[in-house]
Amino acid sequence: MTDTAVESRRQTRPGAPAAPPLRPQNRQFAVLAVLVLLAIPLPLILPSAQGAVAVRILIFLIMAVGWNIMSGFGGMFSFGHAAYFGLGAYTSAYLLVEHGVSPWVGMAAGMVVAAAVAMVIGYFSFRYDLKGAYFALATFAFAEMLRLVTTSSDVVNGAVGYQVPLIQGSSVWQMQFPAGSPAYFWIALVLAGGAVALSILFRHSPAGRYVVAIRDDELAAASVGAPVMRHKLLTVALSGAITAVAGAFYTQYYLFIDPQLAFGSSVSIEAIVTAVIGGIGTIWGPVVGAVIVGSLSDVTATLLATPPEFLSFLQGRSGLDVILYAVMLILIVRLMPKGIFGTLADKISERRRR
Amino acid sequence: MSLLELSGVDKKFRGLHALSDVEMSVSEGEIVGVIGPNGAGKTTLFNVICGALKPDSGSVRFSGTDVTGRKPETIARRGMVRTFQLMRPFASMTVAENVSLAAQHHTRGAARLRDHATEVVARVGLEEWAHRPATELPTAGLKRLELARALAARPRVLLLDEVLAGLLPAEREPVLDLLAELREQDGTTLVFIEHIMAAVMRLSDRVLVLDQGAVLATGTPDEVTADPRVIDAYLGEEPTTDADA
Ligand SMILES: Nc1ncnc2c1ncn2[C@@H]1O[C@H](COP(=O)(O)OP(=O)(O)OP(=O)(O)O)[C@@H](O)[C@H]1O
Ligand SMILES: [Mg+2]
Numbered sequence: 001m002t003d004t005a006v007e008s009r010r011q012t013r014p015g016a017p018a019a020p021p022l023r024p025q026n027r028q029f030a031v032l033a034v035l036v037l038l039a040i041p042l043p044l045i046l047p048s049a050q051g052a053v054a055v056r057i058l059i060f061l062i063m064a065v066g067w068n069i070m071s072g073f074g075g076m077f078s079f080g081h082a083a084y085f086g087l088g089a090y091t092s093a094y095l096l097v098e099h100g101v102s103p104w105v106g107m108a109a110g111m112v113v114a115a116a117v118a119m120v121i122g123y124f125s126f127r128y129d130l131k132g133a134y135f136a137l138a139t140f141a142f143a144e145m146l147r148l149v150t151t152s153s154d155v156v157n158g159a160v161g162y163q164v165p166l167i168q169g170s171s172v173w174q175m176q177f178p179a180g181s182p183a184y185f186w187i188a189l190v191l192a193g194g195a196v197a198l199s200i201l202f203r204h205s206p207a208g209r210y211v212v213a214i215r216d217d218e219l220a221a222a223s224v225g226a227p228v229m230r231h232k233l234l235t236v237a238l239s240g241a242i243t244a245v246a247g248a249f250y251t252q253y254y255l256f257i258d259p260q261l262a263f264g265s266s267v268s269i270e271a272i273v274t275a276v277i278g279g280i281g282t283i284w285g286p287v288v289g290a291v292i293v294g295s296l297s298d299v300t301a302t303l304l305a306t307p308p309e310f311l312s313f314l315q316g317r318s319g320l321d322v323i324l325y326a327v328m329l330i331l332i333v334r335l336m337p338k339g340i341f342g343t344l345a346d347k348i349s350e351r352r353r354r
Numbered sequence: 355m356s357l358l359e360l361s362g363v364d365k366k367f368r369g370l371h372a373l374s375d376v377e378m379s380v381s382e383g384e385i386v387g388v389i390g391p392n393g394a395g396k397t398t399l400f401n402v403i404c405g406a407l408k409p410d411s412g413s414v415r416f417s418g419t420d421v422t423g424r425k426p427e428t429i430a431r432r433g434m435v436r437t438f439q440l441m442r443p444f445a446s447m448t449v450a451e452n453v454s455l456a457a458q459h460h461t462r463g464a465a466r467l468r469d470h471a472t473e474v475v476a477r478v479g480l481e482e483w484a485h486r487p488a489t490e491l492p493t494a495g496l497k498r499l500e501l502a503r504a505l506a507a508r509p510r511v512l513l514l515d516e517v518l519a520g521l522l523p524a525e526r527e528p529v530l531d532l533l534a535e536l537r538e539q540d541g542t543t544l545v546f547i548e549h550i551m552a553a554v555m556r557l558s559d560r561v562l563v564l565d566q567g568a569v570l571a572t573g574t575p576d577e578v579t580a581d582p583r584v585i586d587a588y589l590g591e592e593p594t595t596d597a598d599a
Contacts, residue, residue, distance in 0.1 A: 016481070016482045016483070016484070016485070016486075017485040017486055018485065019450075019468075019484070019485055020448075020485060022464050022465060022468060023464055206458050206462070209451075209455055209458065210455070210458065212444070212446060212447070213444045213447070213455050215446075216443075216444040216445050216446050216447070217442045217443075217444055217445070219406055219426065219442065220438065220442035220443075220444065220503075221427075221444070221455075222405075222425065222426035222427040222430070223404060223406070223426050223427075223430055223435065223436055223438075224430055224435065224455065224456035224459075224503055224504070224506070224507045225427050225430040225431045225456070225458070225459035225507055226427055226455075226458075226459075227427050228425070228427060281446075
């Protein structure tokens with residue numbers, strides 16, 4: 001054992017683990033700052049095809065951070081985060097196309113709408129004590145309902161959806177740049193960094209600690225004064241708002257949104273798979289998960305578009321990504337039930353305590 | 355005037371009359387022991403007092419206001435805090451985190467919360483375990499954690515559901531001393547459910563005996579243990595000393 005390790009143990013009696021840092025969020029913010037700084041030059045280094053993957057990763061990251069707040073920290077398993085993604089996408093697209101409102105304002109409006117809707121669904125679910133599979137089903141049903149409503153509603157262009165009007169040149173205010181511009185990546189990076197920062201702030205705030213306690217044991221938490229309903233509503237609102245950011249940005253980046261892309265269940269699945277693979281209920285799980293799932297989704301897309309000789313039967317098919325997600329989920333749940341980051345973090349802290 | 359007052363409290367589970375027409379009154383600074391055979395309704399009584407269950411009828415008054423059927427968190431914040439007979443730690447947290455969470459509603463700031471938690475953890479003798487996951491605690495440790503968490507919430511009335519169960523006789527002493535000290539130093543009012551009669555006799559100013567959901571008797575420990583109905587319903591069944599019956 002090294003001298004410093006001996007030193008740090010001397011503070012408590014042998015065998016008893018030392019106190020954790022008083023403000024663990026400080027280290028997490030520092031790690032986040034380093035990650036963001038390292039990522040800044042990426043679009044200038046990467047070939048442009050890889051640049052698109054990097055943006056995809058950041059979109060997955062924002063979705064997974066949003067999902068993780070509600071389902072990881074809060075333990076309320078959502079199978080319908082497409083609802084909030086779609087509300088972000090549709091609110092901003094609607095305001096832009098129909099009223100010429102800047103996508104930034106549209107994004108903020110989308111966050112408000114998603115948060116409000118999340119609180120309404122949440123209120124009724126909690127009021128009638130929907131838990132576990134029933135809660136998941138309710139969220140799924142709600143996202144599906146939104147998909148059907150938008151599909152059949154002329155107010156939002158029905159099944160056709162929205163095309164983002166193209167402008168001349170580039171404009172930060174209009175969030176539009178020439179195809180392949182690194183600006184898209186940088187905007188996504190700011191949004192994703194902001195989402196992670198919010199999630200760190202929330203997790204270590206008094207409210208965030210209550211939320212985790214309520215997840216662990218609702219009655220025990222209430223019995224020491226944790227206001228249960230208020231904190232659950234706060235959690236779902238924050239989760240919905242962050243996920244809406246992903247939807248609004250997605251629309252600007254791909255210049256197009258329709259009911260299936262916005263509210264389809266594959267959106268919900270992507271949010272879940274990303275967080276689960278990285279590690280539910282951790283700060284960095286969604287980050288690790290997004291890098292893996294985002295990259296893989298590109299690999300599968302390429303495979304399907306131009307398969308190598310021996311896989312030629314895949315040509316032009318779809319659904320390979322979903323199969324791959326399923327396989328990865330099974331592997332992760334079997335081998336690393338806390339996700340990649342969660343399991344590694346546990347191993348390290350266990351070793352420290354030895 | 356009494357600090358906690360129950361009148362006509364009734365609670366049924368399907369056909370089972372878990373509490374029937376319970377009257378109870380506890381004054382500020384009093385220590386009240388609650389005894390009774392298994393299934394008498396003692397834990398149910400706490401659940402009703404602290405808002406985990408709504409009574410079918412009757413009322414619970416605390417410090418002059420009606421708190422019947424209020425939410426558990428409201429009641430806890432007003433100053434009635436209970437422990438759980440079947441321990442309910444926050445499984446993802448360390449012992450110290452469990453305790454500091456309970457202090458959150460009256461203390462702000464990471465440093466002050468930590469200091470408060472450290473003090474309470476030491477008070478129940480869990481220092482060695484402070485930064486270990488709560489789930490690693492043995493039963494006796496979990497009982498102490500229940501007590502620590504309730505204490506950290508700064509109760510005016512502390513309701514303890516069998517905190518001595520599972521502790522070795524030698525481990526009970528410091529807990530009993532702590533409970534006595536709580537009244538002396540903090541002026542805490544105590545209501546405690548306990549099967550260990552030695553502890554009940556030593557601590558209680560007054561004892562309430564529940565049997566099949568009804569109050570069978572109340573009085574000083576000596577009065578109650580001499581009551582033939584109590585001996586018949588409860589004390590007679592099991593040895594009051596450590597000798598084998
Ligand atoms: N939530 C519930 N639903 C249905 N029945 C219940 C519930 N809680 C308690 N009971 C029943 O009510 C009766 C009283 O239970 P309670 O737990 O209050 O007894 P107790 O006096 O605390 O017993 P013990 O000494 O074993 O802890 C028991 O018959 C129990 O099975
Ligand atoms: Mg009981």
